[in-house]
Amino acid sequence: MRILLAIILFLGIAPLEGWGDEPGASASPQLAKLRGEITGLIGPARCINLVQCRIAAIGVNSCGGPAEYLVYSWLSTDKGALETKIAEYNFLQEDLQKKQQPASNCMAPAEPTAACVNGRCVLPGGR
Numbered sequence: 185m186r187i188l189l190a191i192i193l194f195l196g197i198a199p200l201e202g203w204g205d206e207p208g209a210s211a212s213p214q215l216a217k218l219r220g221e222i223t224g225l226i227g228p229a230r231c232i233n234l235v236q237c238r239i240a241a242i243g244v245n246s247c248g249g250p251a252e253y254l255v256y257s258w259l260s261t262d263k264g265a266l267e268t269k270i271a272e273y274n275f276l277q278e279d280l281q282k283k284q285q286p287a288s289n290c291m292a293p294a295e296p297t298a299a300c301v302n303g304r305c306v307l308p309g310g311r
Contacts (some may be wrong), residue, residue: 203284212280218273225266226256229305237298237305238263242270244278247290255298255305 187278231237236259240298243251256266 197298205296207211208273211252212276215273215276215280216235218276220268222266222269223253225261226254229255229257230260230303230304231257231300233303234298234300237300239296239298240266242273244274244281245290246281250293252293253296253307255296255307257305 207311231239236257238256238258238261239281240254241250242254248269298305298307298308
């Protein structure tokens with residue numbers, strides 16, 4: 185898990201805080217594999233200006249809504265492939281949540297705004 189976090193932070197596509205707290209994230213190798221594939225599809229999220237940066241909701245909060253958000257660049261990301269992979273991830277995570285019946289505080293993260301900083305799309309805080 186720490187290696188994946190380091191890779192995501194290095195690539196500049198880290199989601200909002202708390203992504204490692206997703207129910208089933210550390211317990212499911214399939215979920216971790218899909219997360220890695222999503223990270224790979226997003227790549228370095230390069231941008232020239234803010235217009236090229238987009239936000240993608242990922243994960244399923246046990247009370248509804250997304251668990252978090254990722255930032256990507258439409259310049260270098262196949263949006264269709266990304267949406268398909270996120271749908272697979274969400275389906276698997278929701279299935280795991282139903283089996284594990286996780287407790288949640290039902291606090292859904294607010295959708296952030298992306299920024300283009302030093303040629304990369306990032307979330308608030310420069311990540």
